[in-house]
Amino acid sequence: MVTVLFDGIAWGTLLFVLAVGLSVTLGLMNFVNLAHGAFAMLGGYVTVVMLNRFGVPFLLCLPAAALAAGAAGVILERTLYRRLYEGASHLDQVLFSIGLVFMAMALADFIMGSQQQIVHMPAFLRGQVRLMPGVEVGAYRLFLIASCGATALVLHFALVRTRFGSRLRAGVDNARTARGLGIDVERVFALTFAAGSALAGLGGALGVEILGLDPTFPVKYMVFFLIVVAVGGSGTVTGPLLASLVLGVCDAAGKYYLPQTGAFIIYAVMVAVLILKPQGLFGRAAAR
Amino acid sequence: MQPLGYQTLREHMRARSAWKPAEYLIWLIPIAAWFVLPTHLSLLSQIAIMGLFALSLDLLLGYAGIVSLGHGAFFGLGAYVAGLLGKYGWGEPLSGLAAAALVAGAFGYVSSFLVLRGTDLTRLMVTLGIALMLSEVANKMHWLTGGADGLQGVAIWPVLGLWRFDLYGRVGYAYAVAVLFVLFLLARRIVHSPFGQSLRAIKQNERRMHALGAPVMRRIVAVCTLSAAYAGVAGALLAQTTQFVSLESIGFGKSADVLIMLVLGGTGRLYGALLGALAFMAMRHVLSGMTPQYWEFWLGAMLVLLVMFARGGIFGLIDVLRARLGWARA
């Protein structure tokens, strides 16, 4: 019971780091980026290569993965994505980003092969940790909760306390007004996109151990990211975080207690939330 | 411009729905293909089937403007209905198609109420969610659908009691093309009818259609149902001609493929769906023959280019070209 809950929370916090970037791009730029998972996959592969082939310590791989994904994000945002902010329908964006996903998957397959990648964790992240008598949890999951939780906290404060954060929130509320206030929305967009991609890369790196990594990664987890956004609403940190935790716990519990229904319940919940509360359960409209 | 007489206007409007010479030529292609590519008949029937599937999405997206990322649900549903009928003793093909159309249409009717309101984004995600639910059901109901192994042992009787499905796929091809042609004719009538015109108008300005006294929601429900039934027939055709139903036929991949085909050909013109299916399937055949990754990569690249430079698809490009050359569309 405690283990399931713990696994769920670990998966949830990881999911948050993976998906929060998508929630921000959707909220800020009104852009449906189905290729978000491709940035996570990039982070994952960077980690695998650095760790397994060059023996770089795992903890160093993480920032490198984030950097790589962030850089890829900047390049693609400046060259391609930004052309589709205006005048492109959501359908166009979906098609475009599916196109990117296909290309990313083919490239990953071509360069890395189609097999599952395995990473060798450092010793301190292996095995079990005893929290209290009788309750043992995976060390890596504890590490996930700690690192992803810290990321969420940093993000929250960055969004609420810093000048960039307030600009970002102004941009989410109304890009035109923000422009009128002299905020360089283009720049805010680009930086946010980069940050979102970097977070995805970090999530991808952290996720290799528990999610596995193969070229189908971007499609396999796409729905989870979308659910986080649909349920959590966009533009806040708390919304997606709560949504991720609920989703993570439900998914873990579902797999454990109701394996025969599979992912059905999660999809059903997503559809129900979308219909009943299009702004998301924890969206800002609800919070007001 | 000269003031137009009423008679001229009347003729102008009548001419809109008339068959153009190029259309007769297009329908000679599948007949010619029979003779030119006799060894590729099973690929050709798949093209016809996917063409019908893309046509079903065109009715929904191209005419009524309802986006969907889950159209594969109806295709898969139709495939399983026809496949299960064949497996459990009723292999009569035409009634199998009818049953598939009914079940898929009924499911389309029910699910249409979920996409009535909401933006494109919610519609995309809701349709995706519904399709994923259905594919998860098909996956988990292993006892009925065969799950990931697919539905095997589908036995289909001869078409009209006369033509037995053969190993070379001759009957399958003729059957698929005939069904496609008949349903195309029906779709063509529908899009040129007042009902079809009202769908186009809903796509262009839903608010105004409300103000014109059109029961917009009912029209959307009607077209969702029709489109789902068409998709169901396409799925059933695949099940019958291949005598097998794979889990893939209901998956996300099918929904994405059909959307890509339609957009590739060009939406809202029926022939775009057919051309898109042809181009997509032909490219896949050639490229994935080299290596599967090739195909995936170039498909992705093509999508990106399409969205960047050619949102009207192939037919859109042809229009632009014709306008450049000064042949304005009549």
Add this chain to the structure above:
Amino acid sequence: MTAVLETRDLAKNFGGITAANGITLSVNAGARHALIGPNGAGKTTLVNLFTGALRPTRGEILLDGTDITHLPQYRRVKRGLVRTFQVSQLFPGLTPLESVALAIAERKGIAWRWWRPFGREAGLFDEAAQLLDELGLLDCATGPTSRLPYGRQRLIEIALALALKPRVLLLDEPAAGVPRDESVELFSRIASLPRDVTVLLIEHDMDIVFRFAERITVMVNGGVLVDDVPEKVAADPRVREVYLGEAGHG
């Protein structure tokens, strides 16, 4: 005089904003009634409540004495309650002829037909052509609507409403953005509508309002300030204050 369109204590809130605040109003059969008021007074909200595009927070709407508060939009149109839009709502990809013919098809209830080609419903297109002819739009009947000049688009906006043979016509700033000489033409056309058509007009141009209207309702902050004949409204000090106040800001 019998009332054809009435509201009783009609209210609409958007979140915390009150756009309509207990409006009780009655428009008589055959009236030439104008609705005026400063920007944000709630005039367009009221039109949207009439047509059913918005649901009221409370209160009721009556058409010919029957409660229509909960009817869907298309049923109200079927009963003869028709509107135009302040910002043209046209079909950019259809021709004016097709658009008007479609409106007629909706009125006649044949827009559900799915077999016979639209273009072969000859009666439809004769009637549409006649209406376009009357509005001087026949020469542009078969070009794309999106390429027409603005003034003509405004006329098509009116044509679409007239095609529905309204009994009550709600005109939301029909002349907005139309050059002066064209707007005169537009209003002469509106003025020549048969008297059994009731017209409720929203308009900012006071010259037009006072030339056209036989009764004027002034709205302020989502409520009715004055409702009277033009002479009384013109003389009312509260109305002067509202408009002078607004002029002072502008």
